[in-house]
Every structure is written in C-alpha cells, then in structure tokens.
Amino acid sequence: MKREYSELNMGRLIYGRGSIAFLKQFSGQNVAVIYDSNVLGEAKREKLQELIGGDVRFIADITAEPVFSDIQKALKELGAFKPDIFVAIGGGSVMDIAKAVWLYHDHPDLAFEDAFKPFQLPKPTGKSSIVAVPTTSGTGSETTCAAVFTNDETQEKHLILGFEIVPEIAILDPDFTDTLPKAIAAHTGMDALSHAIEASVCLASSPIIISTALGATIDILQNLPVSVNENDPEKRGKARELVHYAATMAGVAINNSSAGLAHALDQAGPYFNIPHGLICGLMLPYTTAFHSPHPVYVELASRLALAGSDDREKCQALVDYLWDFNTEVGIAHSYSELGIDERDFMAKIPDFAAIVEYSMAARLSPRQPSVEEAEEILRAAYYGEKPLVK
Known part of the structure; x- marks a missing residue:
C-alpha cells in the first residue's frame, strides 16, 4: 500500500x-x-x-x-x-x-x-x-x-x-x-552549504525539505563570509552563530533526502589528504552547472536577486555567484591550485568517477552522470575551467 x-x-x-x-x-x-x-x-x-x-x-x-x-x-x-x-x-x-x-x-x-x-x-x-x-x-x-x-x-x-x-x-x-581558525570555519561552512544546496534538488526531497534547505542555503551564503573574514568579534560571533544553526538545518535536510554529486565525487579528499569541506566547496560550482537548469536553482537565483532573461541564464548566474563566493571565503577553484600533481590526479580520475555508478548520492541527484561525464567534471575541476550551464 x-x-x-x-x-x-x-x-x-x-x-x-x-x-x-x-x-x-x-x-x-x-x-x-x-x-x-x-x-x-x-x-x-x-x-x-x-x-x-x-x-x-x-x-x-x-x-x-x-x-x-x-x-x-x-x-x-x-x-x-x-x-x-x-x-x-x-x-x-x-x-x-x-x-x-x-x-x-x-x-x-x-x-x-x-x-x-x-x-x-x-x-x-x-x-x-x-x-x-x-x-x-x-x-x-x-x-x-x-x-x-x-x-x-x-x-x-x-x-x-x-x-x-x-x-x-x-x-x-x-x-x-568562536575560536575556530578561519580555514576550518570556511571548510566546514562549505560542507554545510553543499548539504543545503544538494538536498534542495535531491530526487528524494519534499516541499518541507526544500524549504528547510533553501533557508539554510541563504543563511550560509549571507553569513559565512562574515564568519570567515570579519575581524570585529561581535559581528563575527553573530555570523558564526547563524552559520552554526544553518549547518544543523542543512544536516536535517540531507538526513531526510540525501547529499549529492559534489559529495559523491569527493574521493580525492581522503586520497590526497584534502579536507572534505574544501573538496565539496571546490566541486559545488561544477556540479551545480551540471544539474542546471533546475527549477530550485532558478528559485534560489531569484531569492539572491541574480539576473537572467531565462532559466539557463539565471542558473549560470548562480554558478558564477558560487564561483565568486568560493573566492570570497578562500576556497580553491581547482585541484591544480591545491598543488596536486597533474599526472597523479589524472591517473586516479577513472577510479574517482566510477563511484557514480553505485553511489546513492549520485543516483539521487537530479541528473545522474555517466562515468564519462563524471570524468569530464573532474578534469575541468583539476584545471579550474569555469563551469558553464549547457
């Protein structure tokens, strides 16, 4: 029944x-x-x-x-x-x-x-x-x-x-x-942001989860730069408080849906000893572009007052926003920027990409990539090719 x-x-x-x-x-x-x-x-x-x-x-x-x-x-x-x-x-x-x-x-x-x-x-x-x-x-x-x-x-x-x-x-x-180093505040905040954005488009999501996830997304986007960069203790403390609550609500969102493609493609993290949140933040513009256009991304772009004449342009504006956001909070745009050897990374791409065939996070993403598409995303992320919505 x-x-x-x-x-x-x-x-x-x-x-x-x-x-x-x-x-x-x-x-x-x-x-x-x-x-x-x-x-x-x-x-x-x-x-x-x-x-x-x-x-x-x-x-x-x-x-x-x-x-x-x-x-x-x-x-x-x-x-x-x-x-x-x-x-x-x-x-x-x-x-x-x-x-x-x-x-x-x-x-x-x-x-x-x-x-x-x-x-x-x-x-x-x-x-x-x-x-x-x-x-x-x-x-x-x-x-x-x-x-x-x-x-x-x-x-x-x-x-x-x-x-x-x-x-x-x-x-x-x-x-x-309050005493978290800037880098940890940035990396963990990007993990939370990826949870929120991925939950909002998950195939297992629901209206109440989309609402929760979008609320957490907005709170993190508005407060994480202050949490990371602000020198005034009072302003920084208030921002960190709001990010703390938003991260928990992003956790509630993925607990009732699933993480997504940025998490599925995070295998480079443990292999190259890179913090998980840094990987998620780096990958998020690439995976958002891959899933675009998407109606929830269009809604998020509207809430952020991002311009665009159609859904594709609004989603591209969102991808560009996330790219610039990474710059603001000190997140790398590419694996090469992190100092990973090109030959070493390229040799591991087939292994990293193969996970999309069985990963629940990949399967519950709005568009499950083929292994070949996952390899293409990872290559672009190595070189820092700014992602475009197709």
Whole structure:
C-alpha cells in the first residue's frame, strides 16, 4: 500500500549561547564523553566533569577523520564501563565515532561488518542514548543517520546508515565556534552549504525539505563570509552563530533526502589528504552547472536577486555567484591550485568517477552522470575551467 504521508526524521534540538549547561540534567548518571582534545582541553574537561557530576569518563580523543581502527580503539577504552549517556563533543569525526561506539556497545553481538549494511541496523535497546554537541558548523552529523569511516588499509570510505543512530539530542552552543581558525570555519561552512544546496534538488526531497534547505542555503551564503573574514568579534560571533544553526538545518535536510554529486565525487579528499569541506566547496560550482537548469536553482537565483532573461541564464548566474563566493571565503577553484600533481590526479580520475555508478548520492541527484561525464567534471575541476550551464 502506498504511504500517503511523509515524516521528518530529527532529534531534539537545544540551542543558544551557553546551552552546554543543558548537560546538567544528566547529573548523577554514567556518562562517556567522546571528544576532540583540540576543542576540549584538560581545563575544559574538568569544568565539564563538574557540570555533569556523577561518573564521567573521557574515553576517546578523536582529532582526525575516523578510520575503522578508531572504532575498535574507542570500544577498548570503554571497556566494562556501562554509560547511560554518550556525549560527543567535537566535529563530525567525533560524532561519527560516538554513533559507532554507541551502536556496538548497545549491540555487543553485532558483527563489525554488519553495521555497514545500509538501513539494516538493529533497533535501539534503550540501554543508553547519544547527545551530540557540535563544535564546528558543517557536517550536520548531530542530526543525521550516517557515520562515515575510512578503511585503514584501502582508504575507501564506508558508511553506517540508519535512523537508529540519529542522536537523541543535539546541543547547538555557538560559543564553541568562536575560536575556530578561519580555514576550518570556511571548510566546514562549505560542507554545510553543499548539504543545503544538494538536498534542495535531491530526487528524494519534499516541499518541507526544500524549504528547510533553501533557508539554510541563504543563511550560509549571507553569513559565512562574515564568519570567515570579519575581524570585529561581535559581528563575527553573530555570523558564526547563524552559520552554526544553518549547518544543523542543512544536516536535517540531507538526513531526510540525501547529499549529492559534489559529495559523491569527493574521493580525492581522503586520497590526497584534502579536507572534505574544501573538496565539496571546490566541486559545488561544477556540479551545480551540471544539474542546471533546475527549477530550485532558478528559485534560489531569484531569492539572491541574480539576473537572467531565462532559466539557463539565471542558473549560470548562480554558478558564477558560487564561483565568486568560493573566492570570497578562500576556497580553491581547482585541484591544480591545491598543488596536486597533474599526472597523479589524472591517473586516479577513472577510479574517482566510477563511484557514480553505485553511489546513492549520485543516483539521487537530479541528473545522474555517466562515468564519462563524471570524468569530464573532474578534469575541468583539476584545471579550474569555469563551469558553464549547457
């Protein structure tokens, strides 16, 4: 029977400066904290311990993009401790490790490889739950059903997918973003922007998701340059607060649709050790041009007051806007600009492009490219050929 209704999957959102104080309500419970020591230094960990009280243990320090062995290491550190709450404080890598550790902790009989079967996760047992506290504004992992890991040996990306791992609560405290370096603010912000734009045109999207995604897109486009470039602390802080909230709503959008082609073609990131958000930002003008003209892009161009006599021209104006936006926030326009050797990159293009045949992100894009078209996009992105809407 065809379902006649839709559902918005998301956890509970607690937000505002100082909202980390919400953790007081878990006082007296067993709490396992997964964190990034670059964000949560020793002094802050002591304050957090005082804030929560009870038995609080810091079990995993995650400072890089997660790999399979990080999961095993965190589970070993957890040992026989039985948390009531897992608290993840950090960027997307921390969130992803927390989701995996929570999953394997609550389901000790779950085979490691079985967790990577899409949307076949066991139901929550109720033994414990996850609270996510993002300290960057990009991945949206605090609201999503995905956790991304790299195989230590092959360097291939693998996903745990299932609404069972969406954090029960996300605490959005912009105070954590005030000290982010400009580059990290830019890279994570571009990850969020690509989430928002890709969700707005996803084949699995819906009117409420398109509305959410476009709202997040506008907020990021208006505030990310200030977040990255403004020297006045008050103005920069307000912009970072708005980007922080928009990044979460972009996460809600992709959680109820899918990421798109810029994400599908991000394989150069782990291979050449380039930040994920930087890759997404670099690729976004190219993939937007490939999917144009599109009615949602036309609507976005109109909201941005971009000129054009027809849909194609309006979409081209949007592509040009994104190109210039990258310049404004310090995102490269090409892989060659990042110093990647031409021969090395060209040799990997067939491998990077092949993913479009089976990637869900590519399949749910408004136009799924052939492998040959994906190779053409990647070649253009290497040389920095300004994309044109056809």
